[in-house]
Amino acid sequence: MNHLESALYWSSLSFEIVLCGFVFTRKVQRILPLFAAYTCVPLTCAISLWLTYEYFGFTSPIAGYAYWGSVVLTSAARSLAIAELCRYGLRAYRGIWALVWRVLTALSIFLIVHVAVDAWGQPNGVAIYGVTLDRDLALVSIVILAVLLLFRNYYGVALEPLQRAIAAGICFICAVDVIGDTILRNVYTGYLFSWFLTSQKAFWPALRPQVERVNDIWSAVHLSCFMISMGIWCYALRKPVPAPSERPVLLPAEVYRELSPTINLRLSTFNNRLVDLLKP
Amino acid sequence: MNELSIVILLAIALTGVLLWLLVPRHKSSRMAAPSFPSNVNDALPSAKHYGYFPQIRQALSAADARYLRETAPPHVARQALQERRAVARHFLKGLHEDFSNLARLGRIIAAHSPEVSREQETERLILSLKFQLLYSLVWLRLSAGNLPLEQLEHLTGLVGRLATRMDAAMAEISALSAGQLPRGLQS
Numbered sequence: 001m002n003h004l005e006s007a008l009y010w011s012s013l014s015f016e017i018v019l020c021g022f023v024f025t026r027k028v029q030r031i032l033p034l035f036a037a038y039t040c041v042p043l044t045c046a047i048s049l050w051l052t053y054e055y056f057g058f059t060s061p062i063a064g065y066a067y068w069g070s071v072v073l074t075s076a077a078r079s080l081a082i083a084e085l086c087r088y089g090l091r092a093y094r095g096i097w098a099l100v101w102r103v104l105t106a107l108s109i110f111l112i113v114h115v116a117v118d119a120w121g122q123p124n125g126v127a128i129y130g131v132t133l134d135r136d137l138a139l140v141s142i143v144i145l146a147v148l149l150l151f152r153n154y155y156g157v158a159l160e161p162l163q164r165a166i167a168a169g170i171c172f173i174c175a176v177d178v179i180g181d182t183i184l185r186n187v188y189t190g191y192l193f194s195w196f197l198t199s200q201k202a203f204w205p206a207l208r209p210q211v212e213r214v215n216d217i218w219s220a221v222h223l224s225c226f227m228i229s230m231g232i233w234c235y236a237l238r239k240p241v242p243a244p245s246e247r248p249v250l251l252p253a254e255v256y257r258e259l260s261p262t263i264n265l266r267l268s269t270f271n272n273r274l275v276d277l278l279k280p
Numbered sequence: 281m282n283e284l285s286i287v288i289l290l291a292i293a294l295t296g297v298l299l300w301l302l303v304p305r306h307k308s309s310r311m312a313a314p315s316f317p318s319n320v321n322d323a324l325p326s327a328k329h330y331g332y333f334p335q336i337r338q339a340l341s342a343a344d345a346r347y348l349r350e351t352a353p354p355h356v357a358r359q360a361l362q363e364r365r366a367v368a369r370h371f372l373k374g375l376h377e378d379f380s381n382l383a384r385l386g387r388i389i390a391a392h393s394p395e396v397s398r399e400q401e402t403e404r405l406i407l408s409l410k411f412q413l414l415y416s417l418v419w420l421r422l423s424a425g426n427l428p429l430e431q432l433e434h435l436t437g438l439v440g441r442l443a444t445r446m447d448a449a450m451a452e453i454s455a456l457s458a459g460q461l462p463r464g465l466q467s
Contacts, residue, residue, distance in 0.1 A: 099401060139291065145298055146297055149301035155387050155390065155391040158304065161304075171298045171302075174295075175291050175294075178290075179287075179288050179292075182288055183288075248391075250394045251392045253393060256390060256397075260390065263389075266382070267379075267386075274415065278418060
């Protein structure tokens, strides 16, 4: 590791420790256990990676596998934290939750199948595979969060401030990952593609400085942005977490059964009148 | 445009939408639940703009316009007609607000219902989207000056009748939910 990488590594590790401290001091695990687990994953991965680098060397193939493994593990933990955000607060609204979870599950399955197909079709190389998987999972995370927030806004069920900050942090790091991974993947499958072909081993010594430089730049950008996300979460956790909102009081089922068709019929009539208004 | 640009633009657009959705719409940070207001009558999204239609109709009457054209200097008449169109647009905006409030009532009822119908919710969503489109077209035609102002009267009458029916609907909700809503939520 060079000086920049070391500085970033240790500062992000410090951030992760501070974040975990905030999470467990504020007892976030009681209301959002999967998010609490997600905050521990990067810390665990960072320590595991450090041990791997110490034992096998920073440029060893095992270090590379360990790095991409930690990236995929972090993405998986993030996905679970997003699933928890989807469930949080909405579950009390039984009617719309039954609708929302089906839509989100169907969308997630569709997008994850797309991720698998996209990653499967990549040229040989763990790095290209890992970058594609990470990019697609980050994109899926943004889409799912956007759909969830659309639903919540539509039905007027706003997120609480802590959950909003968590969503903003996840959204920021996912957006950076999508953009960075797309550029990185383009570089890997473009002029650095020889690096992944054993038939072109002769070029590897010449390519090594370029590959390392590209990886250094991406690591620096990713770690810096991840620290910003952690900063957003730490800021949200600076005060004690308020008690969860009271469960809403639901109306009798017949209110919806009787009124909803009537309202829709009236809205439809209104639209018909607007259409009439537009006729020449 | 290559894949790189498409994915980057898509990520930026989605992030923009997401951050926009994350901006709190309420002053209170603890507005997590779309609770019914303390009084059911307050919960009723009253259609208030249609009530002003008689005054608007008088101000925008064809007779007034004819009188203006015949008696006022051309530039004064033109300016007055432009202002009349602006008033009509404001009025149309008010009707839009009335419609949105009525649609919001449907969503609040759905949010507070233990079971909802997928078909009903999809239909309401489509109707709302269709309304937005039609409203934009009417607004454009009104701005362009080729929509007779008199036609607004029909629209207004409809909103008025809707509001009356919603009054009855809310009374029905109150009756149905009597004893099941917390004391503070009952009228």
